[in-house]
Amino acid sequence: MDIQEIKSLIRDIPDFPKPGILFRDITTLLCDPQGLRSTIDLLAGTCAPLNPDYIVGIESRGFIFGTPVAHQLGCGFVPVRKPKKLPAPVHRVSYDLEYGQDQLEIHQDAISSGDRIVIVDDLMATGGTAKAAAELIEKAEGQLVGCVFVIELEALGGRQNLPEVPIASLIQY
Numbered sequence: 001m002d003i004q005e006i007k008s009l010i011r012d013i014p015d016f017p018k019p020g021i022l023f024r025d026i027t028t029l030l031c032d033p034q035g036l037r038s039t040i041d042l043l044a045g046t047c048a049p050l051n052p053d054y055i056v057g058i059e060s061r062g063f064i065f066g067t068p069v070a071h072q073l074g075c076g077f078v079p080v081r082k083p084k085k086l087p088a089p090v091h092r093v094s095y096d097l098e099y100g101q102d103q104l105e106i107h108q109d110a111i112s113s114g115d116r117i118v119i120v121d122d123l124m125a126t127g128g129t130a131k132a133a134a135e136l137i138e139k140a141e142g143q144l145v146g147c148v149f150v151i152e153l154e155a156l157g158g159r160q161n162l163p164e165v166p167i168a169s170l171i172q173y
């Protein structure tokens, strides 16, 4: 399946979760067998040249895409989670969302110094979430080597918020 076909499987929901937000709903892509497979294949093909030791996926939609990508590449998966979900000692950062504010955490012992890390998430809007994940990786002394998204909302300029690493998205709006 090509990118245009994948894009056609993403559903637009106006005014969710707040008035004025046009929500790009990936659940309709996830439940299409060929759409899901093609999306994972394209993400994995984008991540592979970056030669990661770990894929970092951001709760919750980042888990859906990050784990099968790690499986396909034969590398590990590390979850970045919302507060108070991870049981062992964590690094924590606060960040702004397109529609709110939140915190993210990573286990302190998940990554070793110098490990090559690629962040995978479903969508980049303002880039605040990915920036927070990048800060967590820095605290854990990992080496961020790229960020890969299914969807990029270009008008929100998220790339400008991220560190100087390769940033790729499959679909742009």
Ligand SMILES: O=P(O)(O)OC[C@H]1O[C@H](OP(=O)(O)OP(=O)(O)O)[C@H](O)[C@@H]1O
Binding pocket: 058, 059, 060, 061, 062, 096, 097, 098, 121, 122, 123, 124, 125, 126, 127, 128, 129, 130, 158
């Ligand atoms: O670039 P940003 O402006 O930071 O926005 C992008 C983030 O927002 C969404 O996650 P959300 O926090 O809604 O959580 P969810 O994955 O659990 O739905 C999305 O999955 C990204 O992680």
Ligand SMILES: Nc1ncnc2[nH]cnc12
Binding pocket: 021, 022, 023, 024, 025, 098, 123, 125, 153
């Ligand atoms: N417009 C949007 N659609 C889906 N997920 C999002 N996360 C942040 N902004 C979003």
